Amino acid sequence: MAKQLLGKEVVAALNERIIAKAEALKANGVTPTLGIVRVGENESDLSYERGATKRCEKLGVEYKKYLLPADATQEQVLAVIDEVNKDDSIHGVLLFRPLPKHLNQDEIEQALDPAKDVDCMTNGSMAGVFTGKDLGYPPCTPQACMEILDHYGIDCTGKKAVVVGRSLVVGKPAAMMLIKKNATVTVCHTRTVDMPSVVKEADIVIVAAGRAGVVDDSYVRAGQVIIDVGINVNAEGKLCGDVAYDKVEPIVDAITPVPGGVGSVTTSVLIGHVVDAAEKAAARR
Amino acid sequence: MAKQLLGKEVVAALNERIIAKAEALKANGVTPTLGIVRVGENESDLSYERGATKRCEKLGVEYKKYLLPADATQEQVLAVIDEVNKDDSIHGVLLFRPLPKHLNQDEIEQALDPAKDVDCMTNGSMAGVFTGKDLGYPPCTPQACMEILDHYGIDCTGKKAVVVGRSLVVGKPAAMMLIKKNATVTVCHTRTVDMPSVVKEADIVIVAAGRAGVVDDSYVRAGQVIIDVGINVNAEGKLCGDVAYDKVEPIVDAITPVPGGVGSVTTSVLIGHVVDAAEKAAARR
The missing domain is CATH 3.40.50.720 (NAD(P)-binding Rossmann-like Domain)
Incomplete structure (x- = not known):
């Protein structure tokens, strides 16, 4: 009989730390916020999104959805990325991928501000994972x-x-x-x-x-x-x-x-990145 | 008795390909050129520089030296990087590292245009090695x-x-x-x-x-x-x-x-990167 390594036990410990950090930020006037960018209505995206928003609510992290139709143009998606980049109240971004095939996914991924790249889609975050430098966030x-x-x-x-x-x-x-x-x-x-x-x-x-x-x-x-x-x-x-x-x-x-x-641990890791990004943004103010 | 894997045999084959590419570029009005940025007079830097310039001459690649004193300021080094970035006649840059300790090496490394990063010092090149994408050049x-x-x-x-x-x-x-x-x-x-x-x-x-x-x-x-x-x-x-x-x-x-x-192969790889960068720059014209 092997010992079971249970996600829920890891999540409980992670969540406790994330909640404490989120509360400290809010006491400081900063509400950690995840921007969710979704193109279309893919069922697995919707399912992941439900999990992420529920976890946000549990951990005291806000979220804001940016929803685009499945036939959105490259320019429309880039405009949303530009909007979240410029919005100081959004600390991290979850973009559902793969994007519909008519879009240039790499261009959209690289357009995100690396400081908000909580799901490792920019080259900056990739370089951070490879070099061990504090750049972006790991997957x-x-x-x-x-x-x-x-x-x-x-x-x-x-x-x-x-x-x-x-x-x-x-x-x-x-x-x-x-x-x-x-x-x-x-x-x-x-x-x-x-x-x-x-x-x-x-x-x-x-x-x-x-x-x-x-x-x-x-x-x-x-x-x-x-x-x-x-x-x-x-x-x-x-x-x-x-x-x-x-x-x-x-x-x-x-x-x-x-x-x-x-x-089950992945979602808390994502929200943890958002809170971490909010802490860094607060420190830069 | 093991088979000897000899650098000179590899170099001979590499050089042949590099010379052919450099000649084609020159026939097209582009002279592939390496910018060499050196701070101070470290003996091992000077020795590598001699090897690199000799190899450039052999392969029909130009080079231009940017020499700074060992006590150069951060601003002075960054100004040189900015100069080579803007100079369309420089296709790749060799910066000797480690830099003197009073300089912020990472800031200087990241200031280089990734398209000219023939020695893998930018995060962009690092991401390229890790992801397999065509970004910068590998070490x-x-x-x-x-x-x-x-x-x-x-x-x-x-x-x-x-x-x-x-x-x-x-x-x-x-x-x-x-x-x-x-x-x-x-x-x-x-x-x-x-x-x-x-x-x-x-x-x-x-x-x-x-x-x-x-x-x-x-x-x-x-x-x-x-x-x-x-x-x-x-x-x-x-x-x-x-x-x-x-x-x-x-x-x-x-x-x-x-x-x-x-x-012995490393220097030809570097010059090969310069010629490759010159080809890409020419294609962008």
């Missing part, structure tokens, strides 16, 4: 993985960590964060030969393969910590991760469930 | 390692690669470049436990530890390719790498010597 999902490791006191120094996946949203930033935590880090991906034996070497495994049940009992051994970033819907219509939980859980030391693991 | 040393692998036809796909060192100048960018080449990449560093066994697992090893002879025969096995980035001076006053060459060379399949390996 919320890999940071949620680090929050879980920290919360459960899992020290990475000198440990072998394997990241499965090399995406810009999870795999590569997770690798950089684990290197910063002094782990010896290996990045695996679709071209890796004999991935089970590589993953078995690790003490800590972050799985962001983007495919249900990729990591099964042939990949793991006793003593490992498994963080499952995957969110998939299985044949029975139920949410599941990239790890075959039922096969892996009896073998390893600790594991995040899906749902109830990484995903 | 010359890890790119020189990749040029060596390419020149000798060493395919990285599916291979295990280990990078020893996690610096921003070599280790981390080398890891990103190897991931892009489809290797399964592990980054080791001073906090890695049992580094010999980790390095022994690799098919390709890039050593950028920054200490003479760190990697000895206990780290290697038959079949490996070893790229030695180190440049150190040993007790006898001779140049040597981070790999104990005499102990390692008889065991592995291929190895770069020091001197005569990576270091």
Whole structure:
């Protein structure tokens, strides 16, 4: 029986810190505020938005929605980005992506003020993750993985960590964060030969393969910590991760469930970034 | 007896391509030009500068020196950066670093136009290395390692690669470049436990530890390719790498010597970036 690394426990601790910071800011006359920019009515965007606004309300963070039709022009979206950039009352921005295909997404992403880039879409934030400099904010999902490791006191120094996946949203930033935590880090991906034996070497495994049940009992051994970033819907219509939980859980030391693991932490990380951005903006006044 | 991966062979092939491009540009009325910004008279800066200007002359690339005294002010250095940014006849800039301690190096680095950042000092170039987007230029040393692998036809796909060192100048960018080449990449560093066994697992090893002879025969096995980035001076006053060459060379399949390996390729990579920047500038006219 592996120890369950539960998102809700991490979220509870994170929320407590965020609420305290938000209250201190408000006592100081600053209301931390998230700007939500959505183009169209994509169902998964709407679902994430509901979670984010609910979390904002719980944590004492305001939000303001900027809604555009699915056929909005590049100029219209850029005008909204320009508006939030100039609005001192908006501290961080969540822009739902991917944008509709007729838009130039990169141009829109790079137009955002890096100081408000709480979801790591600008090159400035990317450079911050890579260099370790205080530039922008890291992507919320890999940071949620680090929050879980920290919360459960899992020290990475000198440990072998394997990241499965090399995406810009999870795999590569997770690798950089684990290197910063002094782990010896290996990045695996679709071209890796004999991935089970590589993953078995690790003490800590972050799985962001983007495919249900990729990591099964042939990949793991006793003593490992498994963080499952995957969110998939299985044949029975139920949410599941990239790890075959039922096969892996009896073998390893600790594991995040899906749902109830990484995903639930991500929203609090995002709101935490907004509060942090508000603190920085207040300090600049 | 390992195959020697010789910088001069890689340089000869690179130079041929650079000369052809530079000639085509000049026939088109554009003379690719490197701006060299030096503060003070540091001996290792002067030595690198001699190598760079000699290589420029050989490859048909112009250079222009901007020399400042060791006690130059922040404003003076920034004024020079502003001057090269505005000068359309300068396509790339080499700024010797570290700058004297009284200067704010980061502010100066970030002031350079990313389009002229041929030595990867801006956050824009860093983001490019991390994201794989066409932003700025990667650092010359890890790119020189990749040029060596390419020149000798060493395919990285599916291979295990280990990078020893996690610096921003070599280790981390080398890891990103190897991931892009489809290797399964592990980054080791001073906090890695049992580094010999980790390095022994690799098919390709890039050593950028920054200490003479760190990697000895206990780290290697038959079949490996070893790229030695180190440049150190040993007790006898001779140049040597981070790999104990005499102990390692008889065991592995291929190895770069020091001197005569990576270091000699770096300068041509830099000049290649200048020519590339000149091509892009010409295309924008």
